Amino acid sequence: MLKNIAVLVSGGGTNLQALIDAQKSGIIKSGKITAVISSSSQAYALKRAENAGIKTFVVSKKEEGSQEKFEEKIIKILEDEKIDLIVLAGFMCILTKNFTSRYPNRIINVHPSLIPSFCGKGFYGLKVHEAALEYGVKVSGATVHFVNEIPDGGKIILQKAVSVRKNDTPETLQKRIMREAEWKILPKAAEKVCRNLLKNEKEK
Numbered sequence: 567m568l569k570n571i572a573v574l575v576s577g578g579g580t581n582l583q584a585l586i587d588a589q590k591s592g593i594i595k596s597g598k599i600t601a602v603i604s605s606s607s608q609a610y611a612l613k614r615a616e617n618a619g620i621k622t623f624v625v626s627k628k629e630e631g632s633q634e635k636f637e638e639k640i641i642k643i644l645e646d647e648k649i650d651l652i653v654l655a656g657f658m659c660i661l662t663k664n665f666t667s668r669y670p671n672r673i674i675n676v677h678p679s680l681i682p683s684f685c686g687k688g689f690y691g692l693k694v695h696e697a698a699l700e701y702g703v704k705v706s707g708a709t710v711h712f713v714n715e716i717p718d719g720g721k722i723i724l725q726k727a728v729s730v731r732k733n734d735t736p737e738t739l740q741k742r743i744m745r746e747a748e749w750k751i752l753p754k755a756a757e758k759v760c761r762n763l764l765k766n767e768k769e770k
Contacts, residue, residue, distance in 0.1 A: 569597040569650035569760040574640070574657040575604045579611025580744060581655035581676060581752055586618045588753030597760030601647045603640060605659050621647070627659060637665045651759055654713060655752065658690070663715035671721075673713035674759060676752045678743050680725055681709040685718035695736035695743070704730055706739065708747035710755035723758060724751040 571594075573582050582602065588594045602615035603623045615622045623643050630636040636659070644652065654675040666673060677685055677694070684697045684706075698706045707727040712720035726747040730739060 567764075569763050570600045570648055571597045571651045571653060571756060571760070572601040572603060572644055572647060572649040573599055573611075573615075573653045573655050575602060575609055575611035575655055576606055576658040577609055577611060577656050579609065579614045579656070581748060582611045583614050584749035585653065585655065585753050585756060586614065586620075588757075593753045594757045594760070596757055596764050597651060601643065601649065603643055605657065611656070633662060634664075637662065641665065641668065650763055651756065652713075653752070653756055660717060661713065661715075666713055666715050670714075671712050671759070672763075673720075674710055674723060674752075674755055675713050675718075675720075676748050676755075677709045677711065677718050678706075678740065678748060679709065680705070680707045680727060681711060681718055681722060685709075687717050689718070692736045692740060695739045698730065699734060699736060699739065706730055706743060708743055708751060710751050723755045726751050 573585060575582055585599060589599060599620055601621050602611060603625060604612050605626060607624045612622050625636060625639045627636040630639055652669060652673040679685055679694050679698060684694045705727050707725060709725045710723045714720045728743050728746050
């Protein structure tokens, strides 16, 4: 039985596309993306999901009126769709302990640096790459980790290093890290976790 994967998104969905492509090419074979949940109805990620024939949902924090109602609605979708693994792919909302504690070792996120560098509260998007360049690091990269109530605080699953070039801008570094690291390790990590979930079931 393949594990059901839900991908939570907020924007363009390039990481979602990497997951969809990895599923098609057989990199992800222990799980299947069965739902995409977006925090914005304008997210291009929804179009990518529709093009791939994946069910989509929109849950807006603004419309729900509170963090609690926002999370409740997402939990309801996850339960209705019988989701086993939750992948945060450019999901711009912090999830509370109330949410994360329901799914221990079943929520993964990709972060655009080598944790524990340039991570935690306030480090997202271009800010991560700005900080890395300001600090003068020669190597950056991406990390896939389990999600708990501490931003970027969960156990590391996979990491990949990417060289920083002399004339890099935050934008060029962001693109290279996506291409060379994020899009490669996120699908591999999703497969790894799904495979472990299947293995644990068999051993029970």
